[in-house]
């Protein structure tokens with residue numbers, strides 16, 4: 230049902246054209262089959278009228294099946310495109326917390342689930358025209374012999390009941406195999422991103438392969454095989470039940486003589502025409518179960534595939550109080566709950582005003598809550614208690630997108646995108662060269678066609694590239710989370726003296742998370758966190 234809804238929702242008009250074209254294809258193919266069927270049993274065949282009728286239906290069938298296949302293919306292609314776009318926008322508009330929580334499950338969704346849905350949907354054109362043909366032949370069969378058609382219908386019902394019985398197993402195995410695929414992707418992630426550690430340590434790499442990857446892969450394969458076996462049995466059941474039924478019918482006709490055997494022979498050619506399309510349709514029912522398992526995985530991550538409605542309300546600038554701090558945290562609190570035996574980490578309650586042009590250093594030991602507080606200031610985490618205000622206006626969820634767009638941040642694990650399409654052309658032209666020079670990367674990278682010419686850089690150089698992008702974004706507030714941690718002494722100086730000064734001169738508000746106490750004198754204010762609470766403000 231979900232799949233039909235998906236089709237209708239995707240494009241009502243295409244769905245209608247596809248449905249009508251499929252029905253007409255079914256009708257025309259029935260007419261082709263009928264003319265062959267009548268011709269083979271007609272001793273006084275008028276060859277000329279047979280050729281005319283046959284060719285007309287044949288041409289019509291060819292044309293209509295092309296139209297039907299094309300429209301259904303367009304419809305499925307549209308669904309896949311919408312699915313990819315909707316999923317990507319949903320991920321972008323979901324709460325950061327939920328995406329952070331389900332991060333490892335996103336890649337299998339974007340690759341495996343969409344592929345499963347796309348491959349399964351690909352079979353739809355053959356299924357719709359095939360089913361329409363079966364319905365057409367069935368109508369002709371009923372007209373030809375109501376008694377034998379009654380018996381055939383009973384066989385069709387048996388096929389349907391058998392399929393209904395086996396499909397839940399296809400779904401169950403598809404779901405379990407897909408679950409193990411999640412685990413397998415996590416192992417693969419370790420394989421790719423932990424390759425240095427694995428290559429260095431032979432015992433570890435052997436154990437990773439044999440004790441980590443292999444058992445999960447075996448389990449995934451086991452359920453995948455089960456799913457395919459049940460699905461193959463379901464597909465083959467169509468021919469098996471129909472052929473067995475025909476055998477039983479021959480026995481009954483021989484015994485009770487309710488029709489002649491030659492008449493049954495004519496009839497049986499019609500039944501044979503239904504075998505292939507019915508088998509394809511039964512196969513598609515298994516595919517629907519796979520699609521449903523994939524959709525369920527997508528929805529379990531909290532992403533629905535309905536159209537995305539983005540809400541990005543600007544905070545009314547008329548209400549801004551000019552002397553209010555840019556950002557105020559009013560008794561904000563947030564806890565992370567670990568497993569039951571762990572004590573939860575609680576940040577806050579925090580009260581903090583950040584004024585325009587402030588250069589604030591956020592300091593404190595490992596695990597004291599600096600990054601958590603940073604994510605809260607940026608609007609990535611919602612406070613569980615308390616509130617955040619922007620220029621005197623309380624930030625509500627409808628303002629979040631606008632509020633977040635006030636910031637640019639570089640985290641310790643920031644991803645370096647090579648394209649700079651989101652940066653204004655004027656900024657690129659005026660500032661990029663100056664910044665590349667300031668961070669001494671002019672021998673390594675250039676900006677060409679809105680992209681960096683290379684990303685083949687050392688970790689410290691990549692970090693400098695992230696800093697350039699961040700400054701080019703030209704935002705109101707900047708947040709750098711231990712940016713200088715992996716820079717050499719020279720670039721630490723460049724950062725603390727040149728870059729921070731450059732931002733200050735340009736009127737920016739800057740928050741720097743740091744452990745570099747050598748440079749604490751650069752800050753206007755130092756805020757120290759201890760165990761999630763502000764322990765000290767220093768001017």
Ligand SMILES: Nc1ncnc2c1ncn2[C@@H]1O[C@H](COP(=O)(O)OP(=O)(O)OP(=O)(O)O)[C@@H](O)[C@H]1O
Nearest residue numbers: 329565566574593594595596597598599600601602
């Ligand atoms: N995603 C998360 N889920 C659960 N707990 C988390 C998560 N991120 C951080 N924590 C916990 O919150 C606490 C504060 O972490 P946070 O990253 O904010 O500290 P930090 O001050 O930035 O530390 P560091 O200097 O090591 O970067 C830690 O005890 C950590 O275990």
